[in-house]
Amino acid sequence: MGVGKSTVGHLLAERLGVGYRDTDDDIIAGTGRSIAEIFVDEGEPAFRAIEKQAVRTALAEHGGVLALGGGAILDADTRALLAGQRVVYLSMDVEEAVKRTGLNAARPLLAVNPRKQWRELMEARRHLYEEAATAVVATDGRTPEEVTRSVLDALEMKTVSPGGHPPDPRPEDVVADQVTRIQIGGTAGTDAYEVLVGRQLLGELGGLIGTAAKRVAVVHPEALAETGEALRADLAGQGYEAIAIQVPNAEEAKTAEVAAYCWKALGQSGFTRTDVIVGVGGGASTDLAGFVAATWLRGVRWIAVPTTVLAMVDAAVGGKTGINTAEGKNLVGAFHPPAGVLCDLAALDSLQTNDYVSGLAEVIKAGFIADPVILDLIEADPQAARTPAGPHTAELIERSIRVKADVVSSDLKEAGRREILNYGHTLGHAIEKNERYKWRHGAAVSVGMHFAAELGRLAGRLDDATADRHRAVLEAVGLPLHYRHDQWPRLLENMRIDKKSRGDLLRFIVLDGLAKPTVLEGPDPAVLLAAYGEVAE
Ligand SMILES: NC(=O)c1ccc[n+]([C@@H]2O[C@H](COP(=O)([O-])OP(=O)(O)OC[C@H]3O[C@@H](n4cnc5c(N)ncnc54)[C@H](O)[C@@H]3O)[C@@H](O)[C@H]2O)c1
Numbered sequence: 001m002g003v004g005k006s007t008v009g010h011l012l013a014e015r016l017g018v019g020y021r022d023t024d025d026d027i028i029a030g031t032g033r034s035i036a037e038i039f040v041d042e043g044e045p046a047f048r049a050i051e052k053q054a055v056r057t058a059l060a061e062h063g064g065v066l067a068l069g070g071g072a073i074l075d076a077d078t079r080a081l082l083a084g085q086r087v088v089y090l091s092m093d094v095e096e097a098v099k100r101t102g103l104n105a106a107r108p109l110l111a112v113n114p115r116k117q118w119r120e121l122m123e124a125r126r127h128l129y130e131e132a133a134t135a136v137v138a139t140d141g142r143t144p145e146e147v148t149r150s151v152l153d154a155l156e157m158k159t160v161s162p163g164g165h166p167p168d169p170r171p172e173d174v175v176a177d178q179v180t181r182i183q184i185g186g187t188a189g190t191d192a193y194e195v196l197v198g199r200q201l202l203g204e205l206g207g208l209i210g211t212a213a214k215r216v217a218v219v220h221p222e223a224l225a226e227t228g229e230a231l232r233a234d235l236a237g238q239g240y241e242a243i244a245i246q247v248p249n250a251e252e253a254k255t256a257e258v259a260a261y262c263w264k265a266l267g268q269s270g271f272t273r274t275d276v277i278v279g280v281g282g283g284a285s286t287d288l289a290g291f292v293a294a295t296w297l298r299g300v301r302w303i304a305v306p307t308t309v310l311a312m313v314d315a316a317v318g319g320k321t322g323i324n325t326a327e328g329k330n331l332v333g334a335f336h337p338p339a340g341v342l343c344d345l346a347a348l349d350s351l352q353t354n355d356y357v358s359g360l361a362e363v364i365k366a367g368f369i370a371d372p373v374i375l376d377l378i379e380a381d382p383q384a385a386r387t388p389a390g391p392h393t394a395e396l397i398e399r400s401i402r403v404k405a406d407v408v409s410s411d412l413k414e415a416g417r418r419e420i421l422n423y424g425h426t427l428g429h430a431i432e433k434n435e436r437y438k439w440r441h442g443a444a445v446s447v448g449m450h451f452a453a454e455l456g457r458l459a460g461r462l463d464d465a466t467a468d469r470h471r472a473v474l475e476a477v478g479l480p481l482h483y484r485h486d487q488w489p490r491l492l493e494n495m496r497i498d499k500k501s502r503g504d505l506l507r508f509i510v511l512d513g514l515a516k517p518t519v520l521e522g523p524d525p526a527v528l529l530a531a532y533g534e535v536a537e
C-alpha cells in the first residue's frame with residue numbers, strides 16, 4: 001500500500017511496450033463500489049474472495065504488467081495463481097510507508113494508528129511477499145524512474161527502445177510543446193500567477209511548489225484516487241514529504257466536516273506556512289482545497305490542477321474558494337488565489353459525458369457575458385462541443401479562461417465588475433440548494449441563465465434574438481432549461497441569501513445585449529415570477 005506500484009507499474013508497462021492493469025480497478029469497475037466500501041460493508045474475507053477471482057481473470061486475459069492489492073498475497077489460492085509468473089515485490093521502510101499512506105482514508109486497513117497497523121501488517125505479510133517474489137526492489141528514497149529501472153534490471157527485461165536510446169516521442173510528447181499560458185492578477189496589490197493549458201503539464205508542478213516547501217498535500221476526490229497517488233508518489237520522488245488527502249466526490253467534499261478532516265491531516269503531518277497544497281479534481285475539490293489552503297495557518301500557498309472543464313474554465317481560476325452550509329451554496333469561503341493552475345486537457349478524457357457537458361454551462365456563460373466567439377464555435381457543431389475530442393476544445397477552454405482572467409484581474413474581491421461572473425448563478429445556486437446539491441452545478445446554472453435571459457427580456461433590457469439564443473445553444477449541447485413549477489416560493493427564499501443581495505434587495509446579473517452584462521436591482525416581484533413562468537415545467 002502506498003509503495004507507488006501504480007506509478008511504477010505504468011512506467012514499467014510503458015518501457016516494455018505492454019499494457020498495464022490493476023486488480024483493484026477491475027474490482028471497482030466490476031462491483032461499482034470502492035474497495036473501502038466493500039471492506040466496510042462485507043468485511044475482509046468477502047473482499048479477498050472477490051479479489052482472488054479478479055486476479056484469476058486478469059492473469060487469464062492480460063499479458064502485460066499487473067498490479068495487485070497489497071493484501072492479495074494473504075490468500076493461498078491467489079499465491080498459487082502467481083506461481084510461474086514473474087512477480088516483483090516493491091518494498092518500503094515502515095516510516096516511509098506511514099508517511100505515504102497514514103492519512104489516506106481510501107486505504108481501508110490503515111484508518112487509525114497507521115504506524116502500529118503498518119508494522120503488524122508487514123509482520124504478517126513480508127515473508128509471503130518474499131516467497132512469491134522473483135525480484136525484490138526497494139523503493140525508499142528513490143524516484144519511480146529509478147525503481148522502474150531496477151525492476152527491469154532485476155528481471156533482465158528488454159525495453160521497447162533497446163540500445164539505451166530514449167524511446168521515440170509519442171504523439172502526446174509532441175503536443176506537450178503547445179502550452180498556452182494565461183496570466184492572472186498582478187494588479188491592485190495581488191500576486192500574478194499563470195494558468196497553463198496543454199498536455200503533460202505535471203512536470204511544471206515541482207517548479208511551482210518551489211524549494212521553500214518541505215511538505216506537499218495532494219487533495220483529490222475519490223474518483224481520482226490513482227491520479228492523486230501518482231502525483232503524491234512523483235512529488236515524494238522529488239524529495240518532498242508528500243501526503244495524499246482523499247476527499248469525497250463532488251459537492252460532498254464541500255462541507256465543514258471534510259475541511260476539518262483536511263486540517264487534521266495537515267496538522268498531523270506538521271504542515272507549516274512554507275508548505276504547499278495541491279488541489280486536484282473538479283471544481284468541488286479545488287474549491288475545498290483552496291479553502292483549506294486559505295484557512296490553514298491563515299493561508300498557505302496552493303496550486304490547482306483542475307480535471308473537469310468547469311474547474312479549468314472557472315472554479316480553479318480566480319481565487320474564490322469555499323464550502324457550502326445547510327443554509328446555502330458557497331456561504332463560507334475566502335478569496336485566496338492559487339500560485340498556479342495546470343489544466344491538463346488529457347484529464348478530460350475520463351470525464352462522464354454529463355460532467356463534461358455540465359462544464360459547458362460556464363463556457364457558454366463566458367460567451368454571453370463577454371466573448372460571443374465562444375457561442376459561434378459551439379453553435380457550429382454542438383455535438384462535437386460535447387466531447388473532449390471536439391475540434392475546438394482547447395480554444396473554448398482558453399477563451400473562457402481569458403474572460404475570467406480579465407475580470408478577476410481587475411476585481412479580485414468582487415467589489416463590482418466581478419459580479420458579472422455570477423450570470424445565471426442566482427437562481428442556479430437556489431436550485432442546487434433545493435436539490436440538496438445532487439444536481440450538477442452546470443445544469444443548475446444552465447436553468448439559471450435561461451431565467452436570467454427571460455428576466456432581461458421582460459425587464460426590457462435584452463433583445464429577443466439574444467434571449468432566444470440562450471435556449472437554443474444550451475439545449476443544443478444537452479443542458480437543461482427548465483425546473484419544477486411549484487418550487488418558486490422556495491427558490492425565492494433561497495435567493496435571498498445570495499452574496500449579491502444587499503439587505504432585503506435582490507440583485508441579478510442580466511444582459512443589456514450580447515456581451516453587455518449589468519446588474520438589475522430589486523426587480524418587480526411580478527416580473528421575477530413571470531420570468532420564472534418561462535422556465536417552469
Ligand atoms: N470557485 C469558483 O470560482 C467556482 C466557479 C465555478 C464553479 N465552482 C464550483 O465548482 C463545483 C462544480 O465543479 P465540477 O463541475 O468540476 O464538478 P465536481 O467537482 O463535482 O466534479 C464532478 C465529478 O467528476 C469527478 N471527476 C473530476 N475530474 C474527473 C476526471 N478527470 N475524470 C473522471 N471523473 C472526474 C469528480 O470526482 C466528481 O464526482 C461546484 O461546487 C461549484 O460551486 C466554483
Ligand SMILES: O=C(O)C(=O)C[C@@H](O)[C@H](O)[C@H](O)COP(=O)(O)O
Nearest residue numbers: 314318320329330418421422425499
Ligand atoms: O468567480 C466568480 O466570481 C464567479 O461568480 C464564478 C461562478 O461561476 C462560480 O460558481 C462562483 O463560485 C460563484 O460564486 P458565489 O460567490 O456566488 O458563490
